Amino acid sequence: GAVVSQHPSWVICKSGTSVKIECRSLDFQATTMFWYRQFPKQSLMLMATSNEGSKATYEQGVEKDKFLINHASLTLSTLTVTSAHPEDSSFYICSAKTGSGGTEAFFGQGTRLTVV
């Protein structure tokens, strides 16, 4: 399958700071990327859908001012967790859709965020 890379794989930050997570499609252009959050022992929950060149669409209950998403190019979307708190500690995963008419999407390996 196509390769989607997330960076960093894990990060520890202090409360109140902001953390940026990158999601890159390495060998294809992705007009649409998805951001998920996974709580321990649970499945993935969609946070937002990111479309290149436009504002992200957030799922109900997700604070758009806290989880800033930027999809500035066809190969890169970023998720910034602003003013992080310990309750934001989680596993964040992106997936990228292959092309505007793509029928396939692939996941990045995920980023584990720990806020201390």
Place this chain on the structure above:
Amino acid sequence: SQQGEEDPQALSIQEGENATMNCSYKTSINNLQWYRQNSGRGLVHLILIRSNEREKHSGRLRVTLDTSKKSSSLLITASRAADTASYFCAGYTGNQFYFGTGTSLTVIP
């Protein structure tokens, strides 16, 4: 995203045995992927099967897809201790994913 169902939720087998996990979903999909996730670690893509495919093999993995029953199965043959992980399916409609809740597999050496 919407949840599918996966069974069993937990499976414990002896090394060398086969492990079968099942996944069901609720709407039409373009394709379905199986992923592995080790505890506290990232996702590892295992295999993708498209809606027009019924069976696919990759090494010790065998995946089936029954679109009429909206279900898929993952078979791991000759299991190894290193196969211990959580496995989940993700069905993609073209707009969103359906996720199984995952099967926690333990392979006992």
